[in-house]
Amino acid sequence: MSEVVNQSTAILLPEAEVAVYTHDPQVLEAYKALASDWRFARVDLKAAEGDVELAISTYTQYASPDVIIVQTDTIDSSFTERLAALAQNCDEGTSAIVIGPENDVNLYRSLIDMGVSDYLVRPVETPVLAEVIAKTLVEKKGVSGSTLIAVNGAKGGVGASLLSEGLACGVADILKKKTVLMDAAGGWSSLGVGLGYEPSTTLTEAVKAAESEKPDNLKRMMHDVSENLQVLATGGDVMLEQGVGADELEVLINMLLAKSPVVIVDLSHAPEALQKVVLARANLILLVSTPTLPALRLARTLISEVKDIRGGGEDDALKLVVNMQGVSPAHEVSKNDISDAVGISVSGFFPFLPKVFLGCESSGKKLTDDKEALALIEDNLLKLVKPFISSSSNSVEAGTEKSSGFMSGLLGKISKGS
Structure with missing residues (x-):
């Protein structure tokens, strides 16, 4: 009876325990496949025949x-009576989902009225089951996931890495959010220059630490930039050898999201497969371009491809930031024409200020420690991320009647009928 819903459930779900009871191999297989869904990284999935x-x-x-x-x-x-017996043995707040054989609207409404969170009809596909469980957990526990932000450049040299540093410092130091910054470029990473550290590990070693499920191993690979900002100190990878795969990177991101409210990934020099996996699941994407025709032409193509991998159509999570405005005025596309050229509105402009931005990077000084850079970060970047961080990283109440659990709903129904 339920339709797949993607709104508000494309997040790392809160810690929870879910158990399924079924004799149907197809249902069991669909349920076990949830283990590979990144949203369920903190959900303990139990199954019983x-x-x-x-x-x-x-x-x-x-x-x-x-x-x-x-x-x-x-x-x-007879099943309703046994469901009531189950409710009496459950803790207050336990939610129930029923999978049955019939597509019956009146039956669905009756079960929902009893307190059951949802009713599904066999056969049940994994995407449908995933969305129903995710929706139930969000309603029950509220949104307490983490925010994944991807920063990518339309082409090399547009300043995406420097803006990712500025964004991370702003979120951590101004918005006071615990933040992890990582570079998916492996040996091509330059974050160490701007943030004042020497690479102490590789992406390969970081993935191994994540796969070992030992957070302390990964913790030792972090460089503390400030009280609220850590950067994964990779960059020691061999530049001309193949690095980690997309599935391996997801394991690493899952662990980082489980430990930090905000994770920012610089994709500007990352292999295409790694870009794709992060862009597909990011809560917010900042695409950086310059106002020059070659960069904007590539930005337009990349915007189209990103929309395709995220399901097509308009995407409010995809933002275009134009950097180095004024670097060559005679050869730049005007502000008024950029949106028409790329197909989406420009969300922020950064002027060409080499003494400020390159000066900070070369000296290992945080951009938020420079007054002029700080003002630009607040006006052009933090205003973009605030709505996404507040909706994905801060808890909200889940005190709806439906999320109170099916025990109270079923027992209330029984009491009314007695």
Whole structure:
């Protein structure tokens, strides 16, 4: 009965425990596939071959999870009675999802009225199951995920790395958000110059640390820039050898997101496969270009490709920032014409100020320590990220009637009928 919903669920889901009870191999396979979905990195997914009776006996002895999924072959009064028995054994706040055999609107409404979070009809595909569970957890626990921000350049030399540094410093020092900055370029990374550190590890070693599921190993690879900002001190990779794969990078990003409210990834010199995997899942994308025709032409193409990998259509999370305005006025596209040239509005302009930006980078000085650079970062970057950070990184109340759990809903229904 539920449709796939992507709004508000494309986040790293909060820590939770979910358990499914089913005899159907297809349902079990669809459920187990959730383990490869990055949103479920902090969700403990348990599965049991059984039905509502096994669930009842299990939670007679053990605490119930945040969400219980029960598959049944028949939906009648006898199942509803057993569902009520299950509710009596569950902790307050436990949510329930039922998977059944019939597509019946009245049945769906009846179950929802009883307190069940959702009703799905077999066969259940993984994307549908993922969205329903994600929606249930968001309603139950609120949005407490982390924000992934991708910074990419339309071409080399547009200043994307420097702006990613400025953004990270601004989010950490001005917005006071714990932030991790990483460069997906491997040995081509130049973050160490601008942030004053020598690369102490490689992306390959960082991925190994993430795959070992030992956060302390990854913690030792971090360079502390300020109280709220850490940078993954990679850059020691061999420049002319193949680096990590897209799947490996996702493992690393998942661990960083699990530990930090904001993760910023500089993609400006990263291999195409790594760019694609980060751009597909980022909460916010900042695409940096200069106002010159070659850069804007590439920006237009990249904008189209990014929209395609993110499902097509308009994307409010994709922002264009024009850097080095005034570097060569006679050869630049005018401000009024840039939006028409690339197909989206320009979200921010940075003037060409080499003494400020290149001066800070060359001396290892944070951009937020320069008054002029700080003002530009606040006006052009922080105003863009604030809505995404506040909606993805800060908790919100989840006190809706539906998220109160199915125990109260079912028992309330029984009481009314008695």
